[in-house]
Amino acid sequence: MIDTASERRALAGRLVQAGVLTTPAWRAAVESVPRELFLNPGVFLQEEGRWRPVTAVGSDPEKWVKIAYTLDTLTTQLDGHLTADQVSEPVAGLPTSSSTTPALVVGMIESLDVETGHQVLEIGTGTGYSAAVMCHRLGEDNVTTVEVDPEVAARADAALEAAGFSTWTVTGDGLLGHPRRAPYDRVIATCAVRRIPHTWIRQTKPGGIIVATVGTWANGSGLAKVTVNGDGTAEGQIIGRASFMQARSQAAVPVSGDLSARTAYADSDRETKVSPLMLDEWMPAFLAQLAAPGAQYVRAATSEGAQLLYLFDPERESFAEFTPNGDGWRVRQGGPVALWDNVEQALTAWQAAGSPDITAVRLHITAGCHTYWIGGLQITTRASSHWIGDESALRWRHRLTGP
Template structure:
């Protein structure tokens, strides 16, 4: 018989410190070594804050791009509660990471079973060592979690600990009808959604966003320019551009829910914002690019209009303005009023508002027939 989980007890009995490696990076990429400064390490682990546990996929001499982490404890708790776990569930976890969330789930499943998949072999080895004391011991798999793990299917619950832009249909196929899929989700433009899907008997899954999270991307779904220098590399020659001015203040467009909604309509566009300092404090420039076209907008306090520079065939700033106005016309809905539906043919985003449910995302949804490894 299913019983609910006492998460207070599970967290008390499963301390984070047993699963965090000796070297981590805190805020501002500050490196914290337990052997050199045990007090600083202990303070960092005890804090309700995320800790980076790997840079640059474990490769030396990289650009200090975070690629694995121990998530913020309060966020881990939120996600486990949203998963709605019963003690006899069969659960698939995508992204073992340090093994802490794996250990929490394992402790909760007194009558069920847990399978956890990790794509990085070195991360998986470390997690396996940390999980030796777990009871019951979960099944640990090294592989691409975007394919799920069909050998253990069907599952009652699936939880991912990395962000996806495209929900793999394999996940839907491997979860029972009425089962739950919980995953961070975003676009190249904006990454902040915690998506909770419920699988239907017809082989589809649908659900709304239930929170604000920002997770590292699944490795094969990373935005194209994530590790590249935006200006001078992605945008090779910013001086070759069209120049105009706009009366649209760029600040409201960067508000959390507006930015999310714009990203639904421009999911292939990436952005970076650079802030001024000294005499230019309070100013900023935001750059947008899709690989062929780009735009930048300069914000200056108290200006009557704002300079826009653009290059390439698309008029990106006008597209961004149009997406923002479309969001305003829908009543400025919050992220949590939006949802995603996944079928064997693709996925699309929608908004549930006063006029019912309406599609509001890109007109070119991904197709499930795409090769996952090529995304």
Template structure:
């Protein structure tokens, strides 16, 4: 049994891959949609990635292709020089199977696949539903052209469009399902308007603090709200327009006064679990974190750094976090105070898993996140 067949057998035995999708995964192996050059994480490289090619390292390339792990296929949006940020990938097979299961398609359904990427999920949808029922859209014209070529070579012919997936693709609307392979911070209004009432949108969803939820949203009538729940914990690359700002260096010293204090909690608890981080992210809008330290003395300088887009900055030191100067905050918001308050709220509500949260989207696009039911919004 080859590695890919073994992977499918393991996914089937685990209940991840059902019989309704097994033949699609067999007809469209992930390896058929990977470029000849992929990117392997490597901390010794300046960008954090090492280029692995099928020609130079066939064993390494095939090991990546048939593993139950993500394969990075583009960094820095394809530019020659960049910070080393993964911007396109072939997703983890297990997660792909989970997302497709939540899509809950039946024969005859039409699907808009947002974020063509390599073309692999588009191929799986074609294998399950037929080419004529699948439309796929990709914002990057180079990725779109490569994916269309691979799809044709593998015997699939969905409608391939180039454009901003946030706008959907109205030419083939309405759809029974919309499937996104990139994370959003808000459900785009065009997706709602291009989905039939009762149809389903499945997309990764997150906040700048925690890109962690898989949302399954049932679309309401044109004059009614749409409701959905987070059904799993996943982390996907952002839609380009929804990417949080990523500082490449520490912010300049603040001109506003800096507030010094001990930390109310061990900074490790701000990211204790994916469920804690997800809940905190809902309560601290626009805030993202990074970890920073002085390489000369990482044990005592390791700290979490919080920033927003309006000039607020906070750092909390892990070493001696109860010292009077362990927390430094400046700007309009006290970001570390917000994070600690958000975690207290999560504790008081019984440490809810992210699957207890959901989203309501009103016809005008207003989005509300709630805990347990729409009558308990997260403010």
């Protein structure tokens, strides 16, 4: 086995240089936890649209260590079951578990503002690396980590044991938290959620902090940091961009099939006020998810190569189809929810407010809704996507159901 102490120190140095690792205690954790232990049996590297398996066994040790200490996110599972040791040639597939870039994971851990003795609940164990880093800082008995996939949980538990941490590794739905070990001082989620479940708030002590990625689009999610209040509410802000795999039970099924059939019957057809290409940008994409919860952004092309863009909301049986129209775009909308009307209103209000960055977004959470706002313009949306607005604040409200 290669001694990776120098690689760990180099990784910590790169994270310090990037500005995400600022605390001596967390630096000591990064320098102590061997990331390679948490990548068994192997990883998938993307090459030309496919995934090439690379395993620790059979790989050149120096090349394997170089992979292990990259700042890249490393995919460890495809399609909910396939691991790198099960195939020998590049394969197609959808990533379902990974070792997220240390730059994001360590930055989130720093954002928790932990103190000695704090109890932390982690949602989404994954490989177990982030749990190990927290165990080094806080002690193994102060970290509880929940993973929904039994096989992923078993591999993470074995890796944690190999690293010397017999922590609380739980197999279950992380959206429900883990009440048996509650209350917690801190909660961190290494998967994306549509909203912060109120179960996490109920299981967090007043004054406790929750850090989680909210959003369903990989290119438009926000890293939320909220403080729990004594009355069961929480409030805070979006502190940056983040991209994680969706929580398994909330993962959207990709829209497929004959898209022309899905958009055959429209209720309206008009020119857009803003370009739908804005949805390729992070902040507009984040706003679109607030304005049209459940919608998916889909790119396609005609047989002649013409570009087509869509918004689909399968749950509400609604769509918006965009086609180029000279220097602009036309939108056809169908179904009970005018998806683009809602998104467009949010985007134009945001532009009128000076197009602030995602870190300007504030949020307030109750048992019944999430409210987001920027500065002082107001727009409110409920689950039906009905807009109510005045001129005092830019605001979105989601009526919520479930835990």
